[in-house]
Amino acid sequence: MIDIHAHILPGVDDGAKNWEQSLEMARMAVADGITVMVATPHLFKGRSTDLTQLNTKEIILQHVAQLRHRLSEERIPLELIPGCDFPLGFESLKLLDDGRALTINDAKRYLLLELPDTSLPPAIEEICFHLQARGITPIITHPERHLVMQEMPYKLKRLIDLGCLVQMTGNSLTGWFGRRVKKIARQFVKLGYIHLLATDAHDPKRRPPLLSAAVAELSRLVGEKRARAMVSDIPGKIIAGEPCF
Ligand SMILES: [Fe+2]
Secondary structure (H helix, E strand, C coil), rough: CCCEEEEECCCCCCCCCCCCHHHHHHHHHHHCCCCEEEEECCCCCCCCCCCCCCCCCHHHHHHHHHHHHHHHHHHCEEEECCCCCEEHHHHHHHHHHHCCCHHHCCCCEEEEEEECCCCCCHHHHHHHHHHHHHCCCEEEHHHHCHHHHHHCCCHHHHHHHHHHHHEEEEEHCCCCCCHHHHHHHHHHHCCCCCCEEEECCCCCCCCCCCCHHHHHHHHHHHHHHHHCCCCHHHHHHHHCCCCCC
């Protein structure tokens, strides 16, 4: 399986705290059947858009190179790809234009788009349009966990119609985030609003890098073939910078 959303790099955001945790997450992912993982730290280290607290392309690439080295030393067979969890906003768009923010695999084709926690800015469609004009497909991350999307799924449908892809957090389907999120996650899948699953892992315990149980749940809803595509073929094309459909 391929996981395109994971906060596995140590000490750069609210994900892995140190190298030991990163390696533990990598071991867990491999044991669960994940062979490729995109390391996607938040663009801003804190929650604010503080430009002095930025995970630039250079910082992420350096950390990925270091973690690859550690993985090979520890003989953990996990392929690591650089990426970024990109916050929705015009400030971050500017950083992308300046070459300071990273797209998935630096291919300039796909970008994980992180929504604000509780709101949905009116500019979202305009920002998606700006990205697409640059040849970049936005991937909306875990809408099943977002208050506005939960209440107004038509807002998600509208973004899909505009050409966005949608990534669900695998464990939303297993009940990890509670019954309400699980119910909405299942609804979104049945409506055909979900294109792929990822872990959005942050640590080994609270937000672990696991996908297999979610794929089993997903298989019951869409069949095994489609469920597999959502954790292999589609994320594979995203990493390669190829069209998904
Ligand atoms: Fe994330």
